[in-house]
Amino acid sequence: MQYILMAYVDEAQWPKMTKAQQEQGMAAYMAYTSALNEAGVLKGSNRLQPVATATTVRIANDKPQVLDGPYVDSKEQLGGYFLIDVPDLDAALSWAARCPAAGHGAVEVRPIWGMAAAA
Amino acid sequence: MSVIEGDEQARSTADAVARRSYGKLVAFLAARTGDVAAAEDALSEAFAAALKDWPQQGCPSNPEGWLLTVARRKNIDRIRAQRHEEPAADRLQTIAEGSEGADEIPDRRLGLMFACAHPAIDESIRAPLILQAVLGLDAKTIASAFLASPAAMSKRLVRAKEKIRQAAIPLRIPDRDELPQRLAAVLDAIYATFSEGWADPQGTDATRRDFTEEALFLGRLTAELLPREPEPLGLLALMLHAEARRRARRTPDGEYVPLAEQDPALWDAQMIYEAEAALKRAGALGAIGRFQLEAALQSAHVDRCRNGRPNWPEVLQLYDALLALTGSPVIAINRALAVAEVSGATKALEALEAAAVNSCIKDYQPYWAARGELLSRTGASEEARQAWQMAIGLEKDPAVRRFLQNRNAG
Numbered sequence: 001m002q003y004i005l006m007a008y009v010d011e012a013q014w015p016k017m018t019k020a021q022q023e024q025g026m027a028a029y030m031a032y033t034s035a036l037n038e039a040g041v042l043k044g045s046n047r048l049q050p051v052a053t054a055t056t057v058r059i060a061n062d063k064p065q066v067l068d069g070p071y072v073d074s075k076e077q078l079g080g081y082f083l084i085d086v087p088d089l090d091a092a093l094s095w096a097a098r099c100p101a102a103g104h105g106a107v108e109v110r111p112i113w114g115m116a117a118a119a
Numbered sequence: 120m121s122v123i124e125g126d127e128q129a130r131s132t133a134d135a136v137a138r139r140s141y142g143k144l145v146a147f148l149a150a151r152t153g154d155v156a157a158a159e160d161a162l163s164e165a166f167a168a169a170l171k172d173w174p175q176q177g178c179p180s181n182p183e184g185w186l187l188t189v190a191r192r193k194n195i196d197r198i199r200a201q202r203h204e205e206p207a208a209d210r211l212q213t214i215a216e217g218s219e220g221a222d223e224i225p226d227r228r229l230g231l232m233f234a235c236a237h238p239a240i241d242e243s244i245r246a247p248l249i250l251q252a253v254l255g256l257d258a259k260t261i262a263s264a265f266l267a268s269p270a271a272m273s274k275r276l277v278r279a280k281e282k283i284r285q286a287a288i289p290l291r292i293p294d295r296d297e298l299p300q301r302l303a304a305v306l307d308a309i310y311a312t313f314s315e316g317w318a319d320p321q322g323t324d325a326t327r328r329d330f331t332e333e334a335l336f337l338g339r340l341t342a343e344l345l346p347r348e349p350e351p352l353g354l355l356a357l358m359l360h361a362e363a364r365r366r367a368r369r370t371p372d373g374e375y376v377p378l379a380e381q382d383p384a385l386w387d388a389q390m391i392y393e394a395e396a397a398l399k400r401a402g403a404l405g406a407i408g409r410f411q412l413e414a415a416l417q418s419a420h421v422d423r424c425r426n427g428r429p430n431w432p433e434v435l436q437l438y439d440a441l442l443a444l445t446g447s448p449v450i451a452i453n454r455a456l457a458v459a460e461v462s463g464a465t466k467a468l469e470a471l472e473a474a475a476v477n478s479c480i481k482d483y484q485p486y487w488a489a490r491g492e493l494l495s496r497t498g499a500s501e502e503a504r505q506a507w508q509m510a511i512g513l514e515k516d517p518a519v520r521r522f523l524q525n526r527n528a529g
Contacts, residue, residue, distance in 0.1 A: 001287045088289040089239060090297075111286045 002043060002085045002112035003092040008076040009105030011050050028100040036084060036095065047080040076105050083112070129173035133166055136182045142253035144183065146227035148190055150290050155231070155252050156280040157194060165190035183224055228253055229344045230291040232337075235279075236304040237288045244279050245304065246311040251276055254333055264315045264330050292345075302345070306354045306410060309337045313358050331362055342397070352401035353411030359394035360417035363387040375522040383425045391421060412441045431460035448480045452489050464496035484513040488523060 017025065029047075036042035054070040070077065079101065086092050089109070096107040141162070148158035165186045179185040234240075235248040247265055250256045262272035282288065293301045313334035338358055342351040367385035368376055398414050416437045423430050438454035441447075451474030459467035471489055480486050487510035494503035507527035514520045 088287045089237075090289050090293070093239070109286075 001088060001092075002083060002114055003089075004110050004112060005082040005084065005092070005096050005099055006078055006108040006110070007080045007082075007099060007101030007105060008074075008108065009079045009101050010076050011079055013104070025100065032098060032100055033082075035098070036082060041084045041086050041095070042082065043085050044083040045081065048078060051077045079105070125174035125177070129170055129178060132173065132178045132182055133169050136186065137166065137255060140183050140186075140224075141255040142228045142231065143224055143226055144187055144190065145252055145255070146231035146290065147187065147224050148194065149252075150227045150230060152194070152284075153287055153290065154280075154284045155234075156277065156284070157197065158190075159252070159255075161190040161193040161197065162186065164193045187224060226344065227290065228340065230289075232305050232308075232341070233292055233301060234283050234288050234290040236301070236308045237283075238301075238304065239286060239288055240279055240282065241275075242304075242307075244275050246308040246315075247272060247276060248279050249305075249308050249337065250312060250330075250333065252280075253337065256333075298348075299350075302348060302350060303409075305341065306350055309334050309341065310354060310358070310410075312337065313361075331358070334358060335362065347404065349401035349404035349406050350408040350410050352397045352404075353408055353414050356394040356398040356401065356414035357410050357417060359390050359397065360414060360421065363390035363394065369518065373518055375516075375518040377522070378420060378424065381424065383421075386421070394418070407440070409441065409444055412437055412444065416441070429460070431457055435461050448474050449483070449485070452480070452483075452486050455493070456489055459493055459496065464493045468493045468497065482513065484510050484519075487513065491523075491527070 014022070014025075033042065033045055036045070051070040054068075056067045056069060056071045058065055058067075082095075082099065084092065084095055086095065089111075092109050092111075096102060096109050099107045101107050144162050145155065145158045148161060149155045152158070168189050169182070169186060173179070231252055232249055235252055236245045240248065247261045250261050251258070258273035258276055259269040261276075262269040265272065267275075283290075292298070313331055315330050335355070335358055338351065338355040342348075342355050345351055363386050364378075364381065366387070367381040367383075370376060394414065395418060398411065398418060401411050401414075416434065419430055419434050419437060422428075423434075435454070435457040438450060438457050442450050442454055452471065455467045455471035455474060458470045468490075471486070471493060474480065475486060487506045491503050491506035491510055494500075494506055504527060507523060511520055511523045511527065514523060
């Protein structure tokens, strides 16, 4: 079963942190990523650029409409994701709880619409 | 045997199996696929087939095994039919692997209950989900007890089962370190089921009265399947104590009788005995918990009323422990009434007001009834009258409302 763990954090906090704090934060994410790797469950992971870089597209009146900014404006923003392959939701939740973002933001866990779950 | 007799026998055997084994069969069928709805559908088709087949062929010697075999076949047929939509080979494989001899069906009901009461499932739907998946109650019956519309209840049950399947919520007993917290959710759901049944103390509404029985059944089952855990025994003791006093809670005319004025001769002595035995066994397992403390309180109340020996300091101690454990404002209100017996009404009012800093308690009838009671003991009769008035306005049970009105007048 594959799940995506989506890390929502308040990205405005990052620039306010000291260099040492930022390094510590990075190290925590790196340690988490290597723990996922060691366990053989990590399928993919990326950190995203801040929402200021986001552009949203939708078709309106048959024409693509392009808007500056993220689709949802919220206090905490999608800052990155981890795609993992584990036996069930309990296993996915226990990995989500270890994600540093769970401590300073929130982690949304969603099953991937794979072939086995398509019925 | 005539066709009609055969029909009747088939029906009564099917009913008996349904009563005894419905949840066991659903749990077993769903354990491999994670698909509770499909297991329920396959099983109900198997029951329909049984009602057609058994009157003619005679009841099988192992009705559960018969139903399981047919239900599995239905499950496979269904997945074959869906084949164009998804590669079903792996799911067929999963189901086929489970086709070993069905003589001894392992009991996976507890695993199913843990899935239904999973933290990823909305709390308010956990008890209804257990009633449906483990006991086979239909959405309409469940809806009437939980004061919801049948259509809305049905939709929410479907959605919850879809979540179990799609998010792959496991149908198993959690690991040791997670067990206490997860078990608490299962026990809460069972207790919610009991409380819904209990909400009709006269027992005039048949669907509701059944729910206390179902909750007792689930409580006994959980205690039996987790014999080393004390809290299921504590919950069982608590429910048995409450159930034992059912007949005494109303006069023959349907008037409400508070605990202190109940006739202990009307209590079910056998049930109280069973409750005490369960509580004792829980105590021997050496880990105190919310339900054991609540059962111990019931036990202390019964002891006081039966023997006429005031034991308020002991009762207060139990409330202190319970309040420290749960922080529940409802407990705090009951504790305040025990404080009144130990240290007087003025001290009790202070305790009650400390509990009421939480504002949602102001919509809670027992808070105002307790306040009215305590104020009238201090002689503040005008304030007491206002409190009783609030309690009367918030009460939905007509018998309790009449009782409060009499208190207020008297």
